[in-house]
Amino acid sequence: MSLHNVPRQFLRAAEAPAKRTLYDILASTAAENPEAAAIDDGEILTYAELMDEVHALASELHANGIRRGDRIGIRMTSGSRDLYIAILATIAAGAAYVPVDADDPEERAEMVFSEGKINGVFTDEGFRMLAPRAGGDKHRPQLADTAWIIFTSGSTGKPKGVAVSHRSAAAFVDAEAQLFLVNSPGGPLGPEDRVLAGLSVAFDASCEEMWLAWRHGACLVPAPRSLVRSGMDLGPWLIRRDITVVSTVPTLAGLWPAEALDNIRLLIVGGEACSQELVERLATEDREMWNTYGPTEATVVASATQLRPDRPVGIGLPLAGWDLLVVDEQERPVEVGQVGELVIGGVGLARYLDPEKDAEKYAPMPTVGWPRAYRSGDHVRLEEDGLYFIGRVDDQVKIGGRRIELGEVEANVAALPNVYNSAVAVQKTGANQSVLVGYVSLDDPEAGFDHQAAHERLAETMPAALVPRICVMEELPIRTSGKVDKKALPWPLPGVGVEATDLNPTETWLAELWVDVLGTSVADADADFFTLGGTSLAAATLVGRIRQQVPTVAVRDLYDHPRLGSLAEAVESIAEKSGVSLSDATPVEPREV
Structure with a gap:
């Protein structure tokens, strides 16, 4: 079957932006806006000053033996210019950056850096070459070179490294530039704008924050990690720091008081479902509000739509350069109004470091003649005005805006001492917060289960967002297929309540x-x-x-x-x-x- 019946607005691969690298984008912006503020972490760094520091550090990397095509780990505290200079210097040196959150367990960092095969690493103490060598070069990155490698949650318990080329990364940045504030009464994004940097660089959504600033000559304003975690208290900070552009998850945006967003003229949400009520409250005549969608495997964002009051919330149409198909179980395109799995093609396709995983997940799609396609695992409804998210095909879930494979969590829970059978499910608290719960039965009930030791062990192997609370059961409910019946797992958990008797x-x-x-x-x-x-x-x-x-x-x-x-x-x-x-x-x- 051909693509003849697919609405043209969903096939935009031929409209990809002109080919260039992330370094090209930064250099062009700095040349046009040398005296504009590039980073403000309490002290202003202009674009001219930023380029001087980036080039100096890139030269230091080359002196240490770094060559174009190498990989450099990044594990630095959030909130300072040093983190972003390290990332940009890595890019300028022609290397790919491999980020790990500074708060992640040591075991996670070791796994990422090992799988990523890094040649050197940036920490708060500076740069360290893992295997010093002579002969570094001074080449800038080329289109096919990898810009970043970000690890996502893995279904087998092992996170997956996703490598994004400069061609894909720069196309994403330039494609988004065609969307936001292009017809704004206040003018397009520019040097007068200040962009919040509140996300961990270990997640690809941080790339949107950084390059919303650096593509347009705007200023990136890092927020302290403790402040980002505090939710509502970030609102007053947005006012004090004159923030005008924010990319965040809907839950967090919904916590800020209305006045905290008075100066925000561009609000981008993504990572989880956005309610109609939030749109009614935050999308105004003076503020553009956008919903974005995209897996890491398709370079941050594959589709977007401007959100407006009284219009249903969807995930929109593809960015320029991306193709979006909705297919049935035989991988044939569905008709308008029907539901199917979303498949992504075009300039944004990344690759897995694992060749077998890459061949599986980016396999050709003969039904439409695509040599390479990413099957998202998301069910969506195809409509003329865009796509509407329905749910997941598999066990991937969203917790706090992060896409998590339950398989990774289940593998670690199953490996706990004295666990006979186990399952992990997402439950909702009375405050409508999604939480991960691990249900276990014991191999030797008389030996009991050490909850504190289990929590500590899980925290050593997984990021905090993946560590579930544990419920011990005599036996788990089983379906006729032999699998755990997750719908029959108890929630709220048995015996949950205020156990203390001597409280005031x-x-x-x-x-x-x-x-x-x-x-x-x-x-x-x-x-x-x-x-x-x-x-x-x-x-x-x-x-x-x-x-x-x-x-x-x-x-x-x-x-x-x-x-x-x-x-x-x-x-x-x-x-x-x-x-x-x-x-x-x-x-x-x-x-x-």
Whole structure:
């Protein structure tokens, strides 16, 4: 079957932007805007100064033996110019950067750097060549060279390295430049704009932040990691730092007070479903709001749509240079109005480091004559005005905007001591937060299960976002196929509630909020919110609930007082200073199990 019946607006490979590299983009922007601010981490670095520092560091890399085509690991603390200079110097030296979050476990970093076959590594202490050698070159990157290698969650328990070429990366940057603020009354993106950098560089969405600034002569403004984690408290920071462009997940955007977005003229959301209510609230005449969609394997973003009030939320049409097909189980294009799997082609196709995985996931699609195609595993509905996301074909899920393969989590849970059978599922707390829960039965029930030791072991092998809470069961529900019946797994978890009996009224009220927000029990006043599984979004949600009673409580108060008893004292003190009474604090309705 040919592509004859596929609506033309979904086939844009022939419209790919002109060929160039990320270095070409940076050099062009710096030449046009030498005195404009490029990075502001508390001190301004102009584009001219940035290029001087990038070239100096690239020369140092070459002196250490780095050559075009090498790979350099990046494991540096977020929030400073040094991180971004290291990335750009790696690119200028013709090498690919391989990022790891500074907060990820050591074992994760070792695995990524080993699989990525890096030649050197940047840390907060500087650059270190793993195997010093003479003969580095001074070549800039070419189109086919790899710009970055980012590791995504793997279905077999082993993360997958995805390599993106300069041709694909630059095409993504230039294609997005055709979308945002092109007809804005305030003019296109430019040197007057300031772009929030709040995402970990270990996730490809950070590439959108960086190059929204550096493609247009705008200023990248890194936010401290602690502030990004605090959710709502990032809102006032956006105002103080004069941020005008934000790319984030819908959940976080929904937590910021309306006034925090007053100066934002471009708001891009992605990574998880965006509600119609959020669009109604945040898409205004003075602010463009866009929804983006794309897997790492297709270079950050494959499709986008401008969100408008009173219009359904979709994932839009392909970027210039990308092809999007919706196919049935026989890989034949479906008709308009039908649902099928989304398949991606065009200039954005990346590659897996693992040749076997690459051949499998990017296999040819003979039904339409494509020599290489990425099967996304996402079910979408094809409509004339764009695509509408329906759900996942497999076990990939989104937690906090991050795409996670349950298989990776399940493999690590299954490897825990004394586990006989296990499964991992995504559940929703009373605060509508998605959480991972590992259900296990034991090989020797009398030996018991050490929850603390299990948590520590999982935290050593996986990023924090992947570590599930554990529920021990006598046996897991099994379907006739022999597989675990995930729909029959208990939630809320049995026995979840406030177990402590010696709490004062404020502690009791807060403990009930914790149970609802976290979906886990609170044993005593020494319970720690983050040890119990609290995330930045959960923290923001909890403080939002507390503020209904004590409006001046801030997220940082929870981070400063993560233990229940300490938080209760802090809340009582804040309430007293604010003249607020806690005597009528609304109790949380008990959760039925």
